[in-house]
Amino acid sequence: MKKITYLLILFTVSFAFSQQQQYNLGFESGTPSGTLANWTTFENPSPSAEIITNPDPDGVNTSATTQVLKLIATQNSACYAGTINLHGTLGTWQLDAGVTSNLTLSMKVNKSIAGKVGIKFANATNGTVFEISDNQGLVTTLNEWVNLTWNISGFNAGDNVNIDQVVVFIDFTCGGANRTSDVQLLVDDITWGANKLTDPATCTDGVMNGSETGIDCGGNCAPCAGQEPLVAAPTPPARDAADVVSIYSGAYTNVTLDELPTIWSQLGNFSVMQIEGNDTWKITGCEFIGIVTNYTNGVNLTNMEKMHIDYWTPDTNPIGVKIVNTVDGGEAIAPLGTTVTGSWQSIEVDMSSFAALPNKTKITQLLIDPSAPSLLYIDNFYFYKVATASSESFTDSKVNMYPNPTNNIVNITSIENIDSVSVVNVLGQTVMNKLVNSKDFTLDISELNSGQYFLNLNSNGLKVVKKLIKN
Known part of the structure; x- marks a missing residue:
């Protein structure tokens, strides 16, 4: 009896990171599946994708508050157009042929035209675990939520390791008649059972995974320095x-x-x-x-x-x-x-x-x-086109800038309201942009290198350029 207990403990420890789990991609806010940046679409022209509140509560999905994935493929999108999550964003898993719940996959769909929805699993090295595009995914009830179920027991055992991607083919027409119109597919509750291997990627795991464009940065994480903008583009001036x-x-x-x-x-x-x-x-x-x-x-x-x-x-x-x-x-x-x-x-x-x-x-x-x-x-x-200058046009004489030269701060006063200012170096490179919307303001240039710069001051479609020396 003691020996049996000991073996059971060893078994539990050995599979602590490979436990059976029921997966459900419900696209709710704050979940990996409900984060739009974790999904991408294919193929040119790529379908559009958004996560929205269920717009058509009926059939097998009557909740008016649940979140769903909305996909739209054009008539000219590829016959296999669809969506796929980014590697690692859902964690990794493995199918067990001896567990009944691992042998089927179900999904709620609401489709605007008749046709087949396809499904696929891929692993971390892009190996195909299974791809099914037959009549198991055929939808004939239009604009109403129905449930689809696929038999996935014929999965490829050789690639059944570190599975981390779910692919949905919106309207699989390869080998059949061409699509005759655009198609909308709503998706909810993609469900299957599997052994969980790892949790979804996070912004603190020290690895570039999921939607990240660098190690623990980019995508859903904080932006990577130098790889994507941290601030919005300058706001244009008001124009007629x-x-x-x-x-x-x-x-x-x-x-x-x-x-x-x-x-x-x-x-x-x-x-x-x-x-x-x-x-x-x-x-x-x-x-x-x-x-x-x-x-x-x-x-x-x-x-x-x-x-x-x-x-x-x-x-x-x-x-x-x-x-x-x-x-x-x-x-x-x-x-x-x-x-x-x-x-x-x-x-x-x-x-x-x-x-x-x-x-x-x-x-x-x-x-x-x-x-x-x-x-x-x-x-x-x-x-x-540039606004016609009035008798009170924006001119150099109506802008005062001091001190010049300066070490850190420059003060600017103007008779006319200034919409924005940009600082340009002698190479013609814009090194600073600032939305102003004021007649009087200060500009902190302490982080700029010493040298000569030009301030482009914009007001109602007109521009004044001032030369500035940084000590």
């Missing part, structure tokens, strides 16, 4: 609506875009993320991103004098912006100058740089085009 054609900015009314990104864009992933509460485009592996305004009349940039774009990148590849008129024909590309890494760059391009396209009345496409794959953060992408 008639003076702006905004593609993307929270400061203005944006034009309606028919495609973002386009099916022919060459990039890794496109998403909208928040930085200090400000929506910002994040584009990974960007060779170029295409944007379509509309193919009927496009947007008219004839009267615009400047193009503005804010970018942040850790890469040094040169970046250009292309505008295209597919109605009348023609295109032109303008470079954004020497790429500066690790800080927001507010770029102003004179529209004369697009001289290769004289007819700018119907701009249907725009492209942001690095010379090599790059990680880009984009905000405040718009075209504008």
Whole structure:
């Protein structure tokens, strides 16, 4: 009896980190599955993904408060388009062929068109444990929650180790008829049993895993220094609506875009993320991103004098912006100058740089085009014309700056309200941006190196440049 007890203790200790667990991905706030950054979508054009409150409580999912994963694939998305969690974000597990609960997987779905939902497990080295896309996932009841169950007992034993990824194929049409429309899939309660090997990745485990872009930083963790912006892009000045054609900015009314990104864009992933509460485009592996305004009349940039774009990148590849008129024909590309890494760059391009396209009345496409794959953060992408100066225009004589030279602090006073200020070094690099919205303010330049700088003071679309010496 003592020997049996001892063996049971040894068995328990040996499998302390391999205990049977019932997994349920419910997408609730604060859980690994409910963290959108833990998921990515595939394939160009990548489906959209968001986690929302159940918009259609019915069928097998009647809760009006539960969170669900919403996926939308376009008609032209790949036949195998879907979503996958990032490595490590759900922990790791192993299936046990001797445990009944490990041999099936179930999922609640709500689908807008008839067709098959597919499922797949992959391990930490990208090995496929199983992939099922047959009629077990066929949905014929539309726009209502139903339950799907797959028999996963035929899993690949050789790859049944350190499983850490769940793949959902939204509308698996490979080998069958092409998709005839866009498709929406709502997902909830992905459930299976398995031996738990490790817990989900955290921001303190000393390993780059999950959604992290560095060791315990990036993704869901604190941003990695030098790899992603810690602050939002500068806020643009107020302008009359008639003076702006905004593609993307929270400061203005944006034009309606028919495609973002386009099916022919060459990039890794496109998403909208928040930085200090400000929506910002994040584009990974960007060779170029295409944007379509509309193919009927496009947007008219004839009267615009400047193009503005804010970018942040850790890469040094040169970046250009292309505008295209597919109605009348023609295109032109303008470079954004020497790429500066690790800080927001507010770029102003004179529209004369697009001289290769004289007819700018119907701009249907725009492209942001690095010379090599790059990680880009984009905000405040718009075209504008400079406001007509009044008799009380913003001029150098109406701005006072002191002391100059200075060691740390410079005081600025103005008759006109100043919207923002940027500090530029002699190499043309922007080393500081600050939103002001005041006539009087101070600027702390203590962290800048000694030397000569230029202060760009912006007021209602006008600019005054002051030279500043840092001791």
